[in-house]
Amino acid sequence: MSLLRRMLTRGLLPGQLQRPPVAGARCLCSSVTRLDGAQQDSAATSTSPVNLSYDVFDGKDDAVPLVFLHGLFGSKSNFHTIAKSLVQRTGRKGRNCTLSSQVLTVDARNHGSSAHSPMLTYEAMTNDLKHLLNQLHIGKCVLIGHSMGGKTAMATALSQPSLVERLMVVDISPAPSADRTLPMKDYINAMKEVNIPSNIPRSSARRVAENQLRDHVKLESVRRFLLTNLVEHEGHYSWRINLEAILNHLPDLMGFPQFDTPYEGPTLFLGGSNSEYISSEDYPEIQRLFPYGDVLYIPDASHWVHADKPLDFISTVITFIQS
Template identity: 55%
Template sequence: MLCARRWFRPPPLRRRPAWESRRVAGHAAAPVPLSYALLDGPSPWPPLVFLHGLFGSKSNFQSLAKQLVLQTQRKVLMVDARNHGNSPHSPLMTYEAMSADIQLLLQQLRLHRCVLIGHSMGGKTAMVFTLQRPEVVERLVCVDISPSETTTVTGFQSFIAAMRAVDIPRGIPRSTARRLAEEQLRPAVKDPGIRNFLLTNLVNIEDQFVWRVNLEAVSQHLHELLGFPHFQAPYTGPTLFLGGSKSAYISSDDYPEIERLFPEAEIQYVPDAGHWVHADQPQQFVAAICNFLEHPPA
């Protein structure tokens, strides 16, 4: 069988007291062991590593990953970022910290080279890791994100406030909990697609429905997550910026910074796709990735 799935869920981190969380937040913290799913392929070429966006998880790419294993024969690794999915929670939520998490995971799996594919927040994490460790990245794909501030095109702060305000009684069925949460989110999150996406974070822990994403850490570091660290040295390997034609996350204003940091970059737009390019146009997304992988380096 071509695709054998292996899952890893790390043990939860020790809960820190409030004073220790404040101290850690101001300094570089140790990387955390990330949860991941690995689909095996027979090719010896570097694996594809998927990094999801804010409020997402590794499951966002599950069906696409299966297609890519079949079409490219490469292994595909899907990763939960810290404070997301099944990965541990941490008070620190910066791109430098998430880049260190990726480095730890690749070391644990003994992966010396990879193709990084990141969407939104995951795309910025992929860029930071690539600029820090260019020798590890064979190719880079940034999905609907650029190395620029994204403050003007997001409503994340209102999403966080709406999620924090959700109040669900104990001991009710999942279907009822989801309906109640959806009703409470609706006034602040108008788009039903975004509401459904946020609801993927609703989980039952000890008979209480809660959000698995660490809203406190995300809120504390949201300004940093919407920005991008400063780098001088560029990454000269093959790079693809893959945007949605209906999205404003990659605009012509971003082109100079893309060209400065990623001089070999291609910029493509998928027709009839918004910010979630891989969900809106999955077949075109897969085709774009496969075409990019087949293109020989300059």
């Protein structure tokens, strides 16, 4: 399927994408490093890094790894299917092999199984990622981030360019998105008001939670996405994400830090044609900060590009790695 292409400075991708087969891969390891209780509170000082949970999928240790960062309310599992397919595709032997890379999917602080902290800024999340890469002895990576994760990826590339060989930003730009603060606040307040009886089956708990969210979260797809954060512990249900920290830092999350020095590595902004998160009004700021960047759109995709069009998304990632 062809993409609607808008080139800023130079072309990185051919206009026609080939759809790869989606195949499974084995998850080598999962590091769950969430802090509990007082440890979580003490981890919150300033922008000190917290421990991040991550999964690693098959690949050669000596190849440049791909690192995926999820969006707000998401988790590392959002990219598991994509990671498995990429490992299978890029790990092939033969003329069409691109890279035989490890693929990492990472939980941001206050999300998934990663540590909680009252601090939730892009400076803090960049420090977390730098800390994780140092722990894993990764000196350079291909960084791929969606939405909030895309802003973390951009901030990392701009502040730590030696860590990022290539940058792919999925359906977000460095331009502020303050107009989206109100609906996000409504989602959080609705989640905080959910009250689920104890000791009921998980399927029943999900139905109860969805019914309570319905008045404030109109789109079924968004409700289902938020419900991926519902967890059970000893018969009691709660949200695994840190709603208070997200609510308190919505202005930070909807904004973007100021940078004066551009990132000069290969960069791709990949948007959904049905999304408004990357608009032509953002192009001057994109070009200022990412002078070797392209902007592409996948037809009929919403903000969740990788979920709506996974095969086109995978093809784009592979082509970007090859270029």
